[in-house]
Amino acid sequence: MMDYIAEIFSYPFAVRAIIVGSLVSLCAALLGINLVLKRFSMLGDGLSHVSFGAAAIALAAGVAPLKLSIPIVIIAAFLLLRLGRKANGDAAIAMVSSSALAIGIIVATMTTGMNTDINNYMFGSVLAMSKGDVYIAVAVAVCVIILFILFYEKLFCISFDEEFSRAIGVKVGFYNTLNAILTAVTIVVAMRIMGALLISSIIIFPPMSAMKLCKKYRLVVILSACVSIFAFLMGIFLSFFYDMPVAAAVVATKHIIFIVFSIISKIKYK
DSSP, X not given: OHHHHHHHTTSHHHHHHHHHHXXXXXXXXXXXXXXXXXXXXHHHHHHHHHHHHHHHHHHHHTOOHHHXXXXXXXXXXXXXXXXXXXXXXXXXXXXXXXXXXXXXXXHHHHTTOSOXXXXXXXXXXXXXXXXXXXXXXXHHHHHHHHHXXXXXXXXXXXXXXXXXXXXXXXXXXXXXHHHHHHHHHHHHHHHHHHOTTTHHHHHHHHHHHHHHHOOSHHHHHXXXXXXXXXXXXXXXXXXHHHOOOHHHHHHHHHHHHHHHHHHHHHHHTO
């Protein structure tokens, strides 16, 4: 077993994937808590599809995908956040996400074709990681961690009751906007590994799993982060040992953890 692990770390692309994937998993888990508690889980799915559409257009135009995807996805985050607050917000987000995915496929088919680059963005690939992705992942992770350290109490308040938060002077709009921007950038970076079709799982599964066992917000934050990073590392190892796609292995691991936590929860709180 140790020989296999040592072999994985002997490949530079695997090391980059582990660093980026672990940091992105941490960010997605922390940001996902707020989205899940406020029932904005569809936001992650919508942004992932918008990110794919932007990446497809960037590749067709010969532009670096990250340079175009990040600003477009941030703008989309603002729009989807507003749509999510309306009566049929979830339906509107689903319409936007499916439309963005369709535009990406059409652009790719009519220009570069459904080539390796497009497939990497749709399904993810550890081989697609670059040094630039590592730097961006580190920067995003630092921002997210600082956000949680400095504004922990305010994020706690707006996650459960925005009206009360406004009443006590918390700038709800500012923190929602900050959360949306960090979520958008995290999704763009995560798309390189997880692919547009599976990104939402790294946002939803860890918080949902943690909430099965923990009732305190602080414990949910800690356990969600641990579950997310552990599931990603397990996915990497499974992909090397059994020749599985990394993204699918990560999602399968998170699903198994969720099932196990659900069973434990039923026994614990029976």
